[in-house]
Amino acid sequence: MDHRFQVSLRGVIDLLSHHLYSSPGVYLRELLQNATDAIRARQHLEPGHTGTVRLELVEKQDGGPPTLVFSDDGVGLTEEEIHRFLATIGESSKREALEARRKDFIGQFGIGLLSCFMVCDELLLVTRSARGDGRTLEWRGRHDGTYGVAESAHPLERPGTQVFLVARPDMAEWFNAERVRTLARHYGSLLPFPIRLTVNGEQERLDSDGAPWRREYASASERRQALLEYGREVFDTDFIDCIPLRSQAGDVDGVAFVLPISPNFNSRQKHRVYLKHMLLSESAENLLPEWAFFVKCVVNANALRPTASRESFYEDDALAQAREALGQGLRKYLMDLAREDPRSLQRLIGLHGLSVKALALDDDDFYRLVIGWLPFETSLGVTTLTEYRRAHPVVRYTATLDGFRQVARVAGAQGLCIINAAYTHDAALLEKLSRVMPDAQVEPFSSADLPQSFEELSMDERDAVFPLLRTAEQVLAPFHCGVTVKKFFPAEVPTLFSSDEDGSFRRDVERARDESDDLYASVLEGVMEAANAEPAQLCFNLHNPVVRRLAAVTDRKMMKLSVEMLYVQALLLGQHPLSAQEMTLLNQGLLGLISAQLGAGGGTGGENDGGASSGGLH
Numbered sequence: 086m087d088h089r090f091q092v093s094l095r096g097v098i099d100l101l102s103h104h105l106y107s108s109p110g111v112y113l114r115e116l117l118q119n120a121t122d123a124i125r126a127r128q129h130l131e132p133g134h135t136g137t138v139r140l141e142l143v144e145k146q147d148g149g150p151p152t153l154v155f156s157d158d159g160v161g162l163t164e165e166e167i168h169r170f171l172a173t174i175g176e177s178s179k180r181e182a183l184e185a186r187r188k189d190f191i192g193q194f195g196i197g198l199l200s201c202f203m204v205c206d207e208l209l210l211v212t213r214s215a216r217g218d219g220r221t222l223e224w225r226g227r228h229d230g231t232y233g234v235a236e237s238a239h240p241l242e243r244p245g246t247q248v249f250l251v252a253r254p255d256m257a258e259w260f261n262a263e264r265v266r267t268l269a270r271h272y273g274s275l276l277p278f279p280i281r282l283t284v285n286g287e288q289e290r291l292d293s294d295g296a297p298w299r300r301e302y303a304s305a306s307e308r309r310q311a312l313l314e315y316g317r318e319v320f321d322t323d324f325i326d327c328i329p330l331r332s333q334a335g336d337v338d339g340v341a342f343v344l345p346i347s348p349n350f351n352s353r354q355k356h357r358v359y360l361k362h363m364l365l366s367e368s369a370e371n372l373l374p375e376w377a378f379f380v381k382c383v384v385n386a387n388a389l390r391p392t393a394s395r396e397s398f399y400e401d402d403a404l405a406q407a408r409e410a411l412g413q414g415l416r417k418y419l420m421d422l423a424r425e426d427p428r429s430l431q432r433l434i435g436l437h438g439l440s441v442k443a444l445a446l447d448d449d450d451f452y453r454l455v456i457g458w459l460p461f462e463t464s465l466g467v468t469t470l471t472e473y474r475r476a477h478p479v480v481r482y483t484a485t486l487d488g489f490r491q492v493a494r495v496a497g498a499q500g501l502c503i504i505n506a507a508y509t510h511d512a513a514l515l516e517k518l519s520r521v522m523p524d525a526q527v528e529p530f531s532s533a534d535l536p537q538s539f540e541e542l543s544m545d546e547r548d549a550v551f552p553l554l555r556t557a558e559q560v561l562a563p564f565h566c567g568v569t570v571k572k573f574f575p576a577e578v579p580t581l582f583s584s585d586e587d588g589s590f591r592r593d594v595e596r597a598r599d600e601s602d603d604l605y606a607s608v609l610e611g612v613m614e615a616a617n618a619e620p621a622q623l624c625f626n627l628h629n630p631v632v633r634r635l636a637a638v639t640d641r642k643m644m645k646l647s648v649e650m651l652y653v654q655a656l657l658l659g660q661h662p663l664s665a666q667e668m669t670l671l672n673q674g675l676l677g678l679i680s681a682q683l684g685a686g687g688g689t690g691g692e693n694d695g696g697a698s699s700g701g702l703h
């Protein structure tokens with residue numbers, strides 16, 4: 086024999102209040118939504134019906150719980166509808182109409198009314214249907230899951246619905262006049278019909294003039310001012326500009342505000358979204374494309390689906406299409422700025438460069454328009470790509486910060502303009518350049534490319550440095566480092582250590598081998614043997630006075646020691662981590678130099694004592 090599931094209403098209410106709704110205040114949102122849907126349903130029957138929502142708050146003088154009467158002049162309910170829709174959890178009169186009329190109704194799940202049980206134990210709903218027999222019916226629903234229906238002793242004069250809520254003593258704060266006023270404004274400020282609030286007999290209107298972005302303004306600048314003022318009210322921020330938004334998909338319209346400060350990298354903004362003019366969420370995140378983190382927006386959507394919690398939009402095709410269309414609106418704004426107001430675009434890039442770069446990576450047309458305006462850090466200072474290409478036919482860049490540090494100073498002194506493309510998106514943007522603009526030449530650059538720009542020595546100079554070159558080659562052979570002598574700037578730099586990718590790889594493997602156990606070290610040994618034998622190079626700078634003097638030194642030991650120290654110094658200047666062998670070289674070299682400087686005795690032991698005389702301190 087089959088049995089029916091039993092549903093515990095208390096359990097369901099507990100579930101909703103703790104896991105679905107963000108606060109008990111949403112009861113007012115759900116009542117407003119039902120009233121709005123009922124008015125829309127009546128407008129289908131009676132086109133031209135305007136509709137009004139009334140809230141009457143009675144605060145008891147004797148300390149008893151306050152009562153809220155929530156009335157609408159919507160379509161009302163027949164007796165059959167009461168049993169079917171009010172008393173069955175999960176049943177909604179709007180579901181059947183939903184696909185055909187997604188634009189009309191906000192509700193769809195058939196659970197909204199239950200949220201009232203978060204703030205009161207019993208609900209009295211008095212209703213007269215616009216489609217019915219003129220009778221006024223009372224439905225009394227209780228939080229224990231029981232309900233009753235009866236004909237009312239106080240018939241309503243016109244179709245509509247009144248919901249009576251008596252505050253549960255511990256929930257009286259949610260019936261406080263100021264709170265009710267704030268909540269009604271908060272959720273219903275864009276509704277296209279008036280909301281009237283009566284508190285202890287005194288009436289006030291809470292309605293607004295509708296969505297500010299749809300109002301008529303005398304001029305474009307007045308419109309802009311009014312919208313920026315609205316943005317300030319909503320987000321408490323002085324935005325720098327506003328952008329109209331519209332999408333046919335989801336029937337969305339609204340306004341995006343450009344943030345006056347750079348947001349955290351990739352932080353998605355929280356937007357205020359209305360669904361059919363009722364506030365859905367103040368923290369919707371999934372409305373705009375990911376790159377659009379330079380704006381916050383307020384929009385109304387008529388044909389997107391809410392999630393059951395009503396706090397964001399349901400992720401479906403319509404939302405994806407709307408997101409794409411809204412992104413196009415933002416893209417158009419940036420494209421227009423690039424064409425018509427490059428100064429403003431430059432200011433915007435200064436603040437929101439990351440958004441602009443991310444969009445440029447995504448979109449070739451936009452890329453073509455803005456790439457020339459984007460600033461890049463180079464070895465000759467910050468420059469835009471347009472200025473760069475005017476002065477240098479080939480765009481050269483380093484993709485890492487270490488790579489840039491290794492070349493920036495010397496490259497700058499040679500007049501070479503190298504871009505530091507280690508910033509987010511920069512390398513990808515530069516790599517895209519020759520794809521989008523086939524005449525552009527773009528090349529990665531490393532310290533190994535630098536010596537090509539250095540001046541060659543004359544024949545005489547070559548003869549003069551021959552002993553130095555020979556000694557250095559011998560000293561550095563164990564380090565797999567070749568040697569050249571050239572002339573370059575700045576003259577204060579005595580040597581430049583350069584290596585291509587193979588060289589950096591080899592150094593990394595070498596250091597890993599030093600730190601590994603025997604088995605792994607022998608594997609790494611094999612890797613190193615397979616690698617290019619001499620990918621690194623130490624280039625001596627004959628413009629440097631120390632190097633000139635060193636070339637003339639006849640003391641071979643002193644020359645060897647100096648080469649070792651210059652090698653280690655070049656590594657340190659280039660921010661290359663030292664291997665164990667190089668650390669030893671540094672330590673021995675320092676001691677050797679000190680010892681040589683002392684001129685006598687105190688030798689370091691071994692061959693690096695530079696022939697210093699014996700004896701201690703004099």
Ligand SMILES: Nc1ncnc2c1ncn2[C@@H]1O[C@H](COP(=O)(O)OP(=O)(O)OP(=O)(O)O)[C@@H](O)[C@H]1O
Nearest residue numbers: 119123161170177178192193194195196197198246
């Ligand atoms: N003010 C009203 N006027 C007319 N019918 C109403 C009113 N309030 C509720 N109803 C009826 O009660 C049903 C259930 O309401 P409830 O708020 O629980 O769910 P819903 O609005 O259909 O969906 P959701 O859970 O998404 O809000 C509605 O579908 C509607 O038929």
